[in-house]
Amino acid sequence: MIHFTCDCCGRAINQTSETRYVVRMEVYAALDDEAGNTAEEADHLGEIEDLLERMDDIDADLDEALYRHVRYDLCPDCRERFLRNPLGRVASRTSYSEN
Numbered sequence: 696m697i698h699f700t701c702d703c704c705g706r707a708i709n710q711t712s713e714t715r716y717v718v719r720m721e722v723y724a725a726l727d728d729e730a731g732n733t734a735e736e737a738d739h740l741g742e743i744e745d746l747l748e749r750m751d752d753i754d755a756d757l758d759e760a761l762y763r764h765v766r767y768d769l770c771p772d773c774r775e776r777f778l779r780n781p782l783g784r785v786a787s788r789t790s791y792s793e794n
């Protein structure tokens with residue numbers, strides 16, 4: 696059996712008694728002409744993929760700078776914490792109480 700540990704708190708996730716949550720994030724460089732042009736968003740994503748495929752052969756470091764895909768396993772506690780503050784913002788408590 697595969698054992699998972701929470702990538703946030705480092706705790707082992709007991710999958711027989713609790714749910715393991717997976718966070719997948721993409722961080723990529725925004726194209727200049729992407730704003731306000733949502734109808735063509737699918738085309739732009741295709742262009743990015745083409746671009747990345749071509750750059751794969753050229754420069755892996757440049758590829759990383761333009762596009763990162765990360766995946767984390769989270770325990771239920773850290774899932775809650777992550778959803779409350781996905782970007783790890785500091786002092787976000789005041790804005791929450793105002794809402």
Ligand SMILES: [Zn+2]
Pocket residue numbers: 701702703704705706769770771772773774
């Ligand atoms: Zn955790």
